[in-house]
Amino acid sequence: MASKQEKIKQRIEDYIRDSGIGQGEKLPPETVLAQAFQVSRTTVRGAIQRLESEGKLLVKHGSGTFITRPLPAIPSSLDRLYSIGDMIRSAGLQEDEQLEYIKRLDSCPHDIAEPMELRRQDPVIVLERTRTANGEAVAHSINYMPEQIAEAILVDGSFAGSLFQNLEYKAGVRIVGAYSEITVPSRTDLHARRLITSPQSAVLLFKQLHYDELNRQVLYSFDYVRSDIFQFWIRRNR
Template sequence: MSRIRPDSRPLYILVKEKIDEQIADGTYQPGEQLPSEAKLSEELGVSRATLREALRILEKEGKVNRRQGVGTFITEKVALFKSGIGELNSITETIESMGLEAGTNNLNLELGVLDETLAQEFEISSDRELAVINRTRTANDEAVAYCKDYVPQFYLPDDVTETDLEESLFDFLQQSCGIYITYAVADILPVAADKFLAKQLGVEEGTALLLLKQMHYDDRDNPLLYSKNYFRSDKFEFHVVRNRN
């Protein structure tokens, strides 16, 4: 193992990044125990205090699990997709950015849905119909998210079919409907998988999921698309940058 090369950043950050790299490149596998603090600090050429601070941050991020009197272990499940909540990408783009194949299962298109609450959100009359797109998104054929998307039906072509919606919804709206989404307002909530979601995502009932609720807008602030996306928390991780005024 190569030793840490100091730069202008705090040394514990460099150690943390080095271990991050070794987790990413498979040097350390999920569930594997790290060398003892004495051995690891010697290999990296840092003090044990510096190493402990790096491990503390890794533990806070959920990447390692420190067991008192036993040792430090790589977390069994490390999120496959990591995204800043300020980054507005389609799920297809997120999956493909990892070099994986994005797919769709169990797609169902409902037309003519009336929902008074969502009509208010879309700023349309309550008798205007919505299209509801339900589908499970996959990465290399593994279910990673269940999506429920709502679009005012008058935005869509009259001949829209489920086949049209198998790939990126953002791309379809832009290329086939002339709708370009520029930003979204989102809420993230922790939820437990009910029987339906557990079946769709291939997890146990009660498994922790991340629900991302978003209203999407164009550059004129028109609400275009409302989404409820249920992400497997062992596959997706979202982070946010907060600035102090």
């Protein structure tokens, strides 16, 4: 049996549909909705929080609650290696990016050197950027590559397009697989916070060691993705 909060959540959705309120328009105040539905303001607030976690509402404290148009979920099988750009485009969304930087580091960070089997004195190229779908931030990545492999993609401090394709066509490196560790980053993680759009938002962190056709470790990535947008699945056999 549905809880009172779940019933009010459905009534709010019905109200939005039947009243013709559009994207960007404001929902009536909680007190008005509570009176209309003859429930407590706490019940209405809980229902609104659920709708916000689903990306259907945006609560701006001091301004009100606004109707949003949630992005469709982007499904992906965990047993296949897709780039973030490929996943965004496969969902029929417009992919774009915001470059933070691409630069050379004279020495490799310790937590990268070990899995990449590099020495601390080995220089690396670092690429950091935010990926968007239909103008909304959905992923943030930090990529580390050995300079001797990826120096061809470092041009005047700029970068655009698919990292996989840039490595393949400019550096002759074709990525064929990756070992991936999936974790939930701390809510104080500054990279994760870029993607948190509401208190109910959640972010997944993929720590990924990519290798090429020669089984060389060619790329280590920290990929933060919004779990309300990217949905991952895997088939398990007994």
